[in-house]
Amino acid sequence: MTKEIHDPAILTSTAEAATGRAEVQRQEALIKTGALQDAIFNSANFSSIATDAQGVIQIFNVGAERMLGYAAADVVNKITPADISDPQEVVARAKALSAELETPITPGFEALVFKASRGIEDIYELTYIRKDGTRFPAVVSVTALRDAQDAIIGYLLIGTDNTARKQVEEEQKVLDQRLRDQQFYTRSLFESNIDALMATDPRGIISDCNRQMEVLTGCTRDELIGSPFKNYFTDQERAEASIKQVLSEKKITNYELTARSRDGKETTVSYNATTFFDRERRLQGVFAAARDITERIALDLVLKQKNAELESANNELEDFAYSVSHDLRAPLRAIDGFSRKVVTNYGERLDEEGRRLVQVVRDNAQRMGHLIDNLLAFSRMGRRELVLQPLDMDAMVTGVVDELRAAEPTRSIEFACAPLPCARGDAALMRQVWVNLLGNAVKFSRRRPSAHIEVGGRTQGGECLYWVKDDGAGFDMQYAGKLFGVFQRLHREDEFEGVGCGLAIVARILQRHHGRIWGEGKPDAGATMHFALPLAQAGDQASEART
Amino acid sequence: MMNTKEQELQILLVEDNPADAEMTMDALRLGRQVNQVQWVKDGAEALELLLGRGDESAAAARRLRLVLLDLRLPRVDGLDVLRALRADERTRRLPVVVLTSSHEEVDVVRAYDLGANSYLVKPVESEAFMAAMVELGLYWMLLNKAPGDTK
Numbered sequence: 001m002t003k004e005i006h007d008p009a010i011l012t013s014t015a016e017a018a019t020g021r022a023e024v025q026r027q028e029a030l031i032k033t034g035a036l037q038d039a040i041f042n043s044a045n046f047s048s049i050a051t052d053a054q055g056v057i058q059i060f061n062v063g064a065e066r067m068l069g070y071a072a073a074d075v076v077n078k079i080t081p082a083d084i085s086d087p088q089e090v091v092a093r094a095k096a097l098s099a100e101l102e103t104p105i106t107p108g109f110e111a112l113v114f115k116a117s118r119g120i121e122d123i124y125e126l127t128y129i130r131k132d133g134t135r136f137p138a139v140v141s142v143t144a145l146r147d148a149q150d151a152i153i154g155y156l157l158i159g160t161d162n163t164a165r166k167q168v169e170e171e172q173k174v175l176d177q178r179l180r181d182q183q184f185y186t187r188s189l190f191e192s193n194i195d196a197l198m199a200t201d202p203r204g205i206i207s208d209c210n211r212q213m214e215v216l217t218g219c220t221r222d223e224l225i226g227s228p229f230k231n232y233f234t235d236q237e238r239a240e241a242s243i244k245q246v247l248s249e250k251k252i253t254n255y256e257l258t259a260r261s262r263d264g265k266e267t268t269v270s271y272n273a274t275t276f277f278d279r280e281r282r283l284q285g286v287f288a289a290a291r292d293i294t295e296r297i298a299l300d301l302v303l304k305q306k307n308a309e310l311e312s313a314n315n316e317l318e319d320f321a322y323s324v325s326h327d328l329r330a331p332l333r334a335i336d337g338f339s340r341k342v343v344t345n346y347g348e349r350l351d352e353e354g355r356r357l358v359q360v361v362r363d364n365a366q367r368m369g370h371l372i373d374n375l376l377a378f379s380r381m382g383r384r385e386l387v388l389q390p391l392d393m394d395a396m397v398t399g400v401v402d403e404l405r406a407a408e409p410t411r412s413i414e415f416a417c418a419p420l421p422c423a424r425g426d427a428a429l430m431r432q433v434w435v436n437l438l439g440n441a442v443k444f445s446r447r448r449p450s451a452h453i454e455v456g457g458r459t460q461g462g463e464c465l466y467w468v469k470d471d472g473a474g475f476d477m478q479y480a481g482k483l484f485g486v487f488q489r490l491h492r493e494d495e496f497e498g499v500g501c502g503l504a505i506v507a508r509i510l511q512r513h514h515g516r517i518w519g520e521g522k523p524d525a526g527a528t529m530h531f532a533l534p535l536a537q538a539g540d541q542a543s544e545a546r547t
Numbered sequence: 548m549m550n551t552k553e554q555e556l557q558i559l560l561v562e563d564n565p566a567d568a569e570m571t572m573d574a575l576r577l578g579r580q581v582n583q584v585q586w587v588k589d590g591a592e593a594l595e596l597l598l599g600r601g602d603e604s605a606a607a608a609r610r611l612r613l614v615l616l617d618l619r620l621p622r623v624d625g626l627d628v629l630r631a632l633r634a635d636e637r638t639r640r641l642p643v644v645v646l647t648s649s650h651e652e653v654d655v656v657r658a659y660d661l662g663a664n665s666y667l668v669k670p671v672e673s674e675a676f677m678a679a680m681v682e683l684g685l686y687w688m689l690l691n692k693a694p695g696d697t698k
Contacts, residue, residue: 322651326619329648329671334566337673341573362673369671376650 047128047138047159050145053152055080055109067138067161069131080109081157086127086135093124113155116142125162137162195289196259196269199276202285204229204243216269216290218262229288234258234266246273246286259290268294314382321379328372336365367499371487374501378486381508386426393420393466396427397455400434404442412450413442420457423464423533429509436502437468437529443496444527445472462535463515469528474521483519506531557611558688560586561593561628562646563620567669571615571646574680583612583688590623598635611641613687616663618647618654626657633662640694642687 040048040061047064051057057079060072068084075084082090087107094107097114105114115122123141130136138159145154190197196212209224217224217232224232230239235257242255255271273288339362343355350358394417401415423430438453445451448471457466475483475490482488484507489500503517510517514534521527558575562568568586575584587593597611614632618625625645632638644665645658655666667683670676 326648329669330564330567333570333648333669333671333673333676334564336671337570337573337676338566340673340677366672372671373650 045160047157047161049081049157049159050154051080051109051157052154055082055113055155057081058154064159067130067136067159068128074131082109082112084129085112086129089127093126112140112157113142113144116144116155117152119144126159128159137166193289195291198224198229198288198290199284200229200243200286200288202247202283204240204286207285213290216259216261216267216292218265232259232261234260242271242273242288243286246275246288247283250275256293257290267292268297318379318383321375326376329369332365332369332372336362336369339365371499371501374499374505375486378501378505378508381429381432381505382512384426384429386429386512388424389427391423391425391427391430393423393430393457396431397434397438400431400438401455403435404438408442411442411446413445414450414452416452416454418454418456420455420466421459421464423535425513425533426509429512433506433509433531436506437531440502440529441468441470441472441527443472443498444474444491445470446496448472459535463532464535465530465532467528467530469526471526474523474525474527475519476523477521480519480521484517503529558584558613558615558684559593559596559611560584560615561590561620561625562586562615562617563588564617567617570673570676571680574677575684577677578681578684578688588621590620590625590628593628594623594631597638598631611638612693614641614643615646615683616643618645618649618658626654626661629658629661629663642691642693644683644687 040046041059043061043063044066045063046061047067048059048061049057049064050059056077057075058077060070060075065071070084090111091107094105094111097111098105101114101118105111112126113122123139126138126140127135128138139162140157140159143156143158144152145156147153190208191210193210193212196210196216198209198213199207201207206224206227206229209221211221213224214221219227219232229243230236233239239257242252242257245252245255251272251274253272255273257269257271259267259269261267269290270293271288271290273286276284276287278284339358343350343358347355397417397420401417405413405415438455441453442451445453452471454469455467456469457464459465473491473496479490482490484503485500486504487500488504489498491498503519507517510531510533515532517529517531519527519529560568560571562571565588568588572584572586585596587596593614593616616625616628620628623631625647629643629645632641632643642664643662644667645663646667646669647654648669649655650668658666665687667679670679
């Protein structure tokens with residue numbers, strides 16, 4: 001093909017010199033080559049530039065004009081193709097070729113055609129510069145033009161505009177980069193997870209895992225992938241069962257296993273795992289995340305120990321309270337008894353003040369006896385085993401109110417009892433709650449000519465709420481914090497008798513029922529005591545009874 | 548009803564606290580029982596007196612009509628005394644009244660399980676205490692009929 005492409009001037013002179021049969025053949029060839037030449041010359045999609053041996057442009061076809069923006073007249077016999085190429089690329093190409101072919105090659109036209117001049121087929125990419133200075137990427141094929149003696153008489157550079165392909169390549173590059181970014185993002189999520197993550201096939205063979213999994217097992221990712229998941233756990237059967245369970249139930253949660261790493265370190269982990277599928281919804285295997293719960297288990301253990309210690313300390317305290325109050329009784333009895341004996345045996349020798357003083361001793365001994373009795377009652381409250389059952393609060397309140405009325409036959413007390421929600425609790429203890437609250441209401445409303453006591457209740461927010469409201473002496477809210485303390489009183493002994501244990505006992509009973517109590521009041525304007533019990537839930541009897 | 552002059556009636560008071568013992572005997576004196584009270588200060592002494600070897604203790608057991616037993620005693624605890632008395636043929640049916648400071652339900656139950664005839668919590672208030680002791684002495688020494696009592 002290359003040999004049929006010739007300089008028109010040469011072709012013409014050759015035609016003129018032809019004669020005879022050879023002449024006819026040449027004419028035919030001329031027609032053929034002329035047609036070829038025309039085709040090349042007029043091709044709009046290929047730039048065809050022919051030069052002389054020195055590189056000076058001789059032919060600049062329509063395609064070249066269109067691509068480069070020069071008219072043929074602008075360039076023919078004036079410049080070489082190097083002049084319309086990116087100069088830096090030309091220099092770079094010269095340098096590269098010099099190295100490749102181990103011969104010095106001048107940056108310039110020689111660099112563009114050197115390979116072709118040595119008969120080497122040469123196609124390369126090059127940036128052409130248009131007349132207006134803009135650039136475009138081109139793919140250039142270079143062929144040497146030779147005369148009959150095989151001497152080089154010029155070069156033909158056929159170029160195509162590579163812009164579109166370059167663009168596609170660029171887009172591909174961007175897409176590839178985006179894909180790599182996406183993969184990196186996904187992978188980094190996988191790797192930076194604090195849980196040990198792992199995928200297995202349906203047989204439980206690890207197909208992927210993250211860095212945490214390497215830490216957990218002490219094995220590298222390469223060692224892990226392809227090996228059975230169960231190998232890395234103390235209880236392999238249980239580990240294998242977890243995979244089966246995921247496959248049959250689609251997921252498992254908080255499945256505890258103990259991982260054993262290569263160096264023997266054991267870590268208790270809690271597994272959450274699900275099955276995963278490809279785009280066609282075909283089962284691919286199990287994706288599992290293991291969280292290290294060693295610390296949590298250790299904390300649980302500490303908590304259990306602390307609870308046990310606390311319980312034992314509580315028991316000791318209660319035993320102590322019991323024993324102290326028990327042992328305190330005997331000396332009290334002696335104080336009271338012997339004071340009395342003084343009065344009985346020596347009363348005649350005492351004056352009135354002497355007898356009064358002995359009486360003070362006796363009063364205080366007796367008061368201390370009451371304190372001890374209440375302390376004992378309070379301590380018993382904490383130790384008693386709860387027997388939970390449904391409670392008819394209406395009946396309970398009615399019973400307590402009747403008793404209180406009977407104990408105060410001379411007083412005018414109006415009780416208003418609204419229907420109360422039923423609750424669950426220990427009947428004897430809950431009755432004590434009502435006795436103490438209603439008893440207080442009766443006691444502290446003593447100064448009213450006619451006392452009004454209201455009892456009400458409702459369920460609200462998972463709780464049964466109850467209240468007892470009186471119009472008695474009330475209390476100052478700034479002392480509300482003292483309401484529920486043992487031996488804490490908000491009234492003087494000479495105003496209202498009592499040792500200050502009633503509400504402490506109520507609070508303790510409610511605490512043991514997981515309930516709560518609070519009060520509100522105003523001096524001389526009555527008090528309202530509220531308490532709340534959790535709504536009974538099915539099956540909670542056993543757990544509550546232990547507390 | 549028994550005639551107090553015909554028989555020498557005996558009460559054994561097992562009490563480690565001298566003040567309580569004195570007050571108990573004061574009260575029994577009010578009920579005119581004081582001359583028949585013997586006081587021992589712990590459980591071991593009580594067991595030695597009642598169940599020890601020799602004629603002395605056998606005679607003591609025979610003459611005895613009532614034991615007033617404190618629960619918290621040095622050496623041998625009150626409940627152990629009760630257990631030993633009930634295990635011995637001579638004192639199996641001897642009326643024993645537990646006289647203690649303990650309100651505890653477990654103590655009450657254990658005392659009755661071991662065969663106590665009565666359980667009395669000593670009141671702190673001396674009037675109540677005295678009244679209880681007087682009544683107790685009268686009831687057990689005069690009103691109660693024990694096995695082997697003659698008309």
